[in-house]
Amino acid sequence: MSDPEILFGIYCPPHPQPLLTPEASEGYGRLRDAFETCRKRIEESEADLILVYSTTWPSIIGHQIQGHPEPEWVHVDDDFHYLGSMPYKFKMDTEFAEKFRECAESRGLQSRTVAYDGFPIDTGSIVALKLLNPDNKIPACIVSSNMYANRAETIVLGKSARDAIASQGKKAVVVVVSSLSNRMFTEHIEPAEDRIHSAKDDEWNKKILEFFGDGRLEDLSQLSREIHGQIRVQKVVAYKPAWWMSATMGQHNNYTGEVLSYEALHGSGGAVVVLTPSKGSVGDKEFDEDDVEHYHGDRGVLDAGSL
């Protein structure tokens, strides 16, 4: 199978402020402008698929892929309900969704498409698709983030996406919806006074953005466990978006990286980043974690140890 054609990748935050209240602070407005830049880039590209991996769509039964052709609802965020409602109607590439499921299963993953009226599409996916593809010019696909999945499973999921893109000959834009540091303030704040929750979070975010700016996506993937320990609230087992993004985009550092915006979103780190495949490589490291092609499930460590 030939390599998939991935035009570029976008890393963007899930919070609703850039969509609902961009005027509330200069920072939210700059994030909105960055989304707008990405929207234009997508429209000017030859993309025929927007593939979204959202960290705010957790799944348990394997990896869920949105399979409804036109999901429609009015969504309200659990925390930021007072900012307003988010009506949406999206156009999904259902044939791609089925192919993605098939490719995931062929690599050993549990996966299923979901196509139910009223299915609750998550805040992050809604924010991304409404800002990046407001007129549904390009069909999209959304995949969940399994709450128990760790590195091997997430990398294999990325490779499955790659298989599906290649097999259908799509020209894809890959979108990862995730904050950087994800610790928010635990009380209500004035948007104009928003800032990153701590200096440590801010420093780590800037280090990550330095890597993004240099196009060092695989290096970030290799650093995921460290990032999770340092600046991620321990809601799930790992910081997975860099694993999935790198695996989907080819596991290398050959990108032109552009950090379009970096701002606080109720204390968490929100950045809009574009990674465009290029020639050459920066900062190759000795990658010390296994590359994995097929997911075999949990290893029976206790059983093996008792032999």
Added chain:
Amino acid sequence: MAKGEIVLGCLAPHPPHVVYAENPEQNEAFAEGGWETLRWGYNRLARKLKSIDYDAMVIFTPHWQTYIGTHFLGLPKFKSKSVDPVFPNLFRFNYDISVDVELAEKMCEVAGESGIVTKMMRNPDFRIDYGTITSCHMLNPEWDKPLVTISSNRNAHYYSPEVMNEQASALGDACAKAIQESGKRVVLISSHSLSHRHFVTESPLPEDMSREHIYNHSQYVWDMKLVDLMRDGKMKEVIDIMPEFTEQTIAETEAGGLTWMMAAMGYPEYPAEIYGYQSVIGTGNLIAAWDPLEATREIVL
């Protein structure tokens, strides 16, 4: 005005599977049954509730997760469809619920006065979570009592289970005070499983009971430890070991529901009524109730 009071506390797990298996007309999916130990336990507790005079149900749900304080439903009616994001094949429930806004506002006010960050939720498009719907449907399928839904502030994620315990206790104290001042008779519901490790695959027929069992024996032993303490009326001890239990079993108690309810009820020293324990897709689910009135308290199981 007479002082309000808590007339019953219920531990009411919310796997959508139990609603699915009941086949209520509100749910779009159809099942051939399943999880009878839980459903029949729920049926019996629902019958007990019918014999109790109360004004409202107050439910603390893990599936309205908030990080910026504790939120309360703040509009009198919500009518829509709730689709479970994890099990959409099982749960697509058309609901029409009433909210006791007066009581919700009172709780919000008293909790705020005690230093807890709070917010009323007044967006009419807000969708009610499946945890609230599952527990409330199984306890009161007629839906003839107003609710107050309280979000679960995720202190365990940001700090630790110990901080969760402290803050959920403070919220429980505040809610108890608000109930007293309201003059209302209230049923509390803590909506969650005990051990909470799921299988990540599902059998082709989800209600195939030949496939259902606890995720591992360690989870079971921990769950039974809690059941024993509940039977013995040692709820303070349950709350004291809650951080360790929560960490060891990835328990859904991490949201703070049981701690909130026990604090509001003054950490009962009388036996809990046990209505059933069963695993659902690997998680440990217990239905239990705490009846403050000795005359009506039962040994159920």
